[in-house]
Amino acid sequence: MYRYIRVLKGAFFALLFSLSALLPSYAAITADGPGSGVAGPRETVPEEGAQTEALWQDPASPHPLEMEVVYGYDNTARSGRILPMTIRVTNSTKEDFTGTLRAATLEPEYSPYGNSSLSEYSTYRYEYPIEVKAGETVEKKIQISLSIQVDQVLLSLVDQEGKETAGRRIRLDLNLDTAELYVGVLSDHPERLSYMDHMGINYSTLRTRLIELDQDTMPESRQELDQLDVLLINDFDTGSLDSRQLEAVWEWTQSGGTLLFGTGEHANETLGAFSKALLASPLPQAVEFELDMESSQESSEYGDSRIVLNCTEVDLKGSTEVMTKGPMEIISSTPVGRGMAAAAIYDFGDLKEYGTDNPSYVDRLFTELIGENRLNLLSSGNGGSSAGRYWEVQSLINTGNVNRLPKVGLYVTLAVAYVALAGPGLYFFLKQRELRQYYQPAVAILSLCCTGMVLLMGIPTRFNGPFFTYASIQDAGEEDVSETLFINMRSPYNHSYGVSLDPSYRLFPVCDSSYYNPGTVPALVDSEDPDMVIRYKEDETYIEARDTGAFNPSYFQMERNLPNETGQGFSGEIRAFEGTITGTITNNYPWTVENAALLLYNQMVMIGTIEPGQTISLDGRELIYCATDLGYAMAAQITGASRYGQKVNIEDPDYVRALERTNLLSFYVENYFSGYHTQARVVAFSQEQKETGFLRNPGTETYGCTLLTSELDVNYEQDGLVSRSAMQKQPHVLAGEYDAARNTIYGINPVVLEYYLGNELGVDTLHFHRLSEGVVANLRYYYTVPFEGNMYFYNYNTGSYDRMDSAVSQYNREELDSYLSPGNTITVKYVYDTAGEYTWNIMLPVLTVTGRRQP
Known part of the structure; x- marks a missing residue:
């Protein structure tokens, strides 16, 4: 019914639009109770088969088949994620079966015409070819998008004549009462980690749930790991995993997962398969340490919680301290794409007794590791959900070619x-x-x-068939190229249409989220035709949109990884030291790139156009201090959109191109490059605006933009000194309102922050970098201004705050001697001058520290 209402609405508005000024167009059967599906019986295992209800099985069919279904982990699932499902089909007859496996579910849909207080849902059906020989059992693994609050999946088998021969309905076991943190455990002795299971964290707003994995059950694709928040590898030889499993783990981490290693005596085996990508230096031999497990970082005295553990010091590339004790770095992390990898110096299994007696340890571990902001999202039930990206993605691909405007x-x-x-x-x-x-x-x-x-x-303004707008992010590394592509599929007609896509891409819908607009999820019934069909074949992925309205958008996300056989991307050698950038960048693409820039943490270097094969010197270029987490403001400077200010002219192709590129670069920075990072990123845009590589038949019209990126290592050392950000660990807020992600303060009350400078570094110089002038002018459009006022350092000798000269931006060791704590922290009080324009979004200086590594 929803589909026909949408069609009528779409036709009505299309008619009104076409008549105005003679201008051309621009263009589930529900379960009866907990026992009728698979809700409740978590003991269901693949060997026994999932206890779902058989909807139908035609006894007159020449192919009576039996289906067993296992989904998620232990037959539990989380909505808002990709749901892996394993379907076992048994053919007990003497005739072979060839047909299609169908999986239908619901996706919420934003309706610009309907009541905004209600959610409309569309039926999405995934179709997979399947063949079962006589007397055999075939296991089919699939992944479908499971939207927030949707707990229904309808499975069916269809023969070559289109006749349904068997089906299952599933009421998914969703825990909607308690938010959970899914922790996958890969260990030869998972029982030693049982103290981590069902523990309350983040003020008990989340409860941990351990998912035991092994070499046989470890997934082979990133999508199968999407249900997890953390993957803990402890006391396990990662060399026993095959290449597909290792690639799945790495892709999952890059897409936002948290990969945590426990080491101790088994460091070489546990980190072995990932050592090349993660380790800055070889692992030393494990030695015994007596560790104080109390949470205080500053105290170097051992308390009552002393444990003797076998420990291995792990030196990760570009590491950030997560948990420390005195001079000892207990857990460190490094960014991996949108996610991160972390390693502890001990085996988490050795802490079973301590963790059982001290439940707060698990809370502290995951709070420090994941961060409160991320945990708050997970607590709300929306963290990690692709549906949360709907509005961001819409701004990327809900545009069009301005040349088609009348x-x-x-x-x-x-x-x-x-x-x-x-x-x-x-x-x-x-x-x-x-x-x-x-x-x-x-x-x-x-x-x-x-x-x-x-x-x-009007001929140039009309569309003759389906067309796409897209936004592509292509990240080129030394060995492979990963591509994330967002597409908006539309048609100028009020009837069904289909398109054929490259099957090398993994494709999932991007739909509106009912989390913000909850309503009753309608029943998923077998008699209802699907609104969208995604048909997977060997030579194509076919999308069929049925009875959709004219110009109604359909959003999808596509992903793929390919080997970098041609060496495309950006390469170079970069050194950054105390506000000076040197080195070179080479464009290894066979085409010219535009709006190129080098991005570091809270810093950037504008480059511009780079010809194919050209090498650009960075010597003497300005290092601009900016706000990385205010992605749109920074992106507008790089693409040139900031030159237009608040002026809007959609008939200007240069303005529209700059706006499209700004939206894409901003999305990339905020979703892929936020948080502290030691590596640099080269970003640039391809001149090509009509990419067709994702189409199986390139005749369909496309329009969009492509962002090209590459990660480069940065050398922060010079003459034995190391220069790095003092904000690699978020400042501890002692008073006032502070937004760590954006480094901004709010209100008229003083803000007191404690900065952690790192125990392994002997401080030589501390720098306070204020925003560059061009950045300040641009940020005013976003109601953000630089800090103006008085700054005070806490004096550990006198116990009072000393006022500092706000014009001074550099302090040496002698000047800092009274202000550094034994734990190498400095406490700064900011008192904003309320005579300024705003009392919110006040951007603080960015701190960098220079010193020598401690032995």
């Missing part, structure tokens, strides 16, 4: 000319020639001519 001035000129000719002009012309009796036929002929001109003028 020339309004030309139409106005034609309309004025028509009125002038059809009115007094034609009348007086015929009157002077005493031909007034031909006035009406002449007006009719003139009207036909003008109508023909309107139709001819």
Whole structure:
């Protein structure tokens, strides 16, 4: 019913639009109770088969088949994630079966015409070819998108004649009462980690849930790991995993997962398969340490919680301290794409007794590791959900080619000319020639001519079939190229249509989230035709949109990884030290790139255009201090959109191109490059605006932009000194309102922050970097201003705050001697000058520290 309402609405609005000014168009059967599905019986295992209800099984069919279903982990699932399912089909007859496996579910849909307080749902059906030999059992692994609060999946088998022979309905076991943190455990002795299971964290708003994995059950694709938040590898030889499993783990981490290693005596085996990608230096031999497990970082004295553990110091590339004790770095982490990898110096299994007696340890571990902001999202039930990206993705691909916009001035000129000719002009012309009796036929002929001109003028603005707008992010590394592609599929007609896509991409819908607009999820019934069909074949992925309205958008996310056989991407050597950047960057693409820039943490270097094969020197270029987490403001500077200010001109192709690129780069920075990172990223845009590589048949019209990125290592050392950000660990807020992600303060009350400078570094110089002038001017459009006021350092000798000269931006070791704590922290009080324009979004200075590594 929802589909027909949408079609009528779409047709009505399309009719109104087409008639205005003669301008062309621009263009589930539910379970009866907990026992009727698989809700409740978590003991269901693949060997026994999932206890779902058989909807139908035609005894007259020549192919009576049996289906067993296992989904998620232990037959539990989380909505808002990709749901892996394993379907076992048994053919007990003597005839082979060839047909299609169908999986249908619901996706919420934003309706611009309907009541915004209610959610409409569309039926999405996934179809997979399947063949079962006589007397055999085939296991089919699939992954489908499971939207928030949707707990229904309808499975069916269809033969080659289109006849349904068997089916299952599933009421998914969703825990909607308690938010959970899913922790996958890969260990030879998982029982030693049982103290981590069902523990309350983040003020008990989340409860941990351990998912035991092994070499046989470890997934082979990133999508199968999507249900997890953390993957803990402890006391396990990662070398025993095959290449597909290792690739799945790495891709999952890059897409936002948290990969945690426990080491101790088994560090070499546990980190072995990932050592090349993660380790900055070889692992030393494990040694015994007596560790104080109390949470205080500053205290170097051992308390009552002393444990003797076998420990291995792990030196990760570009590491950030997560948990420390005195000079000892207990857990460190490093960014991996949108996610991170972390390693502890001990085996988590050795802490079973301590963790059982001290439940707060598990809370502290995951809070420090994941961060409160991320945990709060998970607690809300929306963390990790692809549905949360709907509005961001919409801004990327809900645009079009401005060349298809009608020339309004030309139409106005034609309309004025028509009125002038059809009115007094034609009348007086015929009157002077005493031909007034031909006035009406002449007006009719003139009207036909003008109508023909309107139709001819509208040809460039019309679409002849389905078309795509897209936004592509291509990240080129030394060994492979990963591509994330967002597409908006539309058609100018009010009827069904289909498109064929490259099967090398993994494809999932991006739909509106019912989390923000909860309502009753409608029943998923077998008699209802699907609104969208995604048909997977060997040579294509076919999408069929059924009875959709004209120009109704359909959003999808596509992903793939390919080996970098041609060496495309950016390469170079970079050194950054105390506000100076040196080195080179080379464009290894066979085409020119535009709007190129080098991004570091809270810093960037503008480059511009780079020709194919050209090497650009960074020496002498300005290092701009900016706000990385204010992605749109930074992206607008790189693409040139900031030059337009608040002026909007959609008829200017340069403005529209800059706006599209700004939206894409902003999305990339905020979703893929946020948080502290030691590596640099080269970003640039391809000149090509009509990419068709994702299409199986390239004849369909496309329009969009492609962001090209590559990660480069940065050398922060010079003459034995190391220069790095003092904000690699978020400052501890002692007073006031502070947003760590954006480094901003709010209100008129003083803000007191404690910065952790790192125990392994002997501080030589501390720098306070304020925003560059061009950044300040641009940020004003986003109601963000730099800090102006007084700054105070806490004096550990006197126990009071000393006022510092706000004009000074650098302090040496002697000047800092009274202000550094034994734990190498410095406490700064900021008192904002309330005479300024704003009392919110006050951007603080960015701190960097220079010193020598401690032995």
